[in-house]
Amino acid sequence: MRLEDCFYLGTIVSKFSFKGEVLIKLDTDDPEEYLETESIFIEVLPQKLIPFFIEKSNLQKSNLLRVKLEDITTETEADALLKKDIYLPLNQLPELEGNKFYYHEVIGFNVTDKNYGEVGVIKSINDTTAQALFVIEKNEKEILIPINDDFILLLDKKNKTISLDVPEGLIELYL
Template sequence: MKKEDCFYLGKIVKKYSFKGELLAKLDTDEPELYDNLDAIFIDLRGNLVPFFIESSQLHKSDLLRLKLEDVLDESDADALLKCDLYLPLEFLPKLEGNKFYFHEVIGFTIKDKSFGDVGVIKAINDSTAQALFVVDRNSVEILIPMNDQFIVELNRGTSTIVMDLPEGLIEIYLNN
């Protein structure tokens, strides 16, 4: 399994018991969706390694208590501390309407209500306080804030996102 075929679920943050149980901090608004998993991928030195789950349960709202097969004691658990957890993309709940996953909209066309076709989303920059669509328009990079108030419609059938952007935002990039 390759990382690009998976999504980041969370990180193993500490041991729970002397029997090798672990606590994972989940990166989700709905941790209950991941309460009854059969298996999980753990990033061990850059490789995704599958682990079967003997038991799991939510612990203090956003932590998942895991008992993994072949993790029998504290030393086994120590080897997994601070490791990232991944699941295949097909485990993501389907989103509808204007809600989307970042990976899902790469390649979508951005259209502005007044400007028209802006360009194609080539990446998402989420390293800033405001996540940004990185849009390619004839080899010119345009950064557009991912603000719910700007998104009018997301159409998965036509791979387009219609936006109502502030006047002049796109022109800033084109008049250089």
């Protein structure tokens, strides 16, 4: 499995028992959705995903998943997995309704604005800032628009378009 075919689910943050159990800090709003997961991919080396099968799992606190992995039976084996990132295939992402989307889904979407008209094409999402941003390209110029539910009028996944209503003058700042 390639890393680009997967989504980040969380990180192994600690051991739980002397029998090789680990705690995974999940990066999700709905940790319950992952209780029945049968396998995960662990990034044991950079860009190198290894599949592991789950014998049992349950939630600890709100976003910690306690997991017993097949073939991990000792503390030493569990130690080797600490601080490793966990991934699942993209096809296991729950389907989102309405104007909700995963960042990877909207790359390549055409963007229009209620007042400005045709804005450009989403080239990437910048989520390294306090506010995630659409990175839109128009005529070789970069336009940054905050990802804000109040700005999104319509998300059309079928036609790969997003209609926005951004504050007046924001788009013009970049052109």
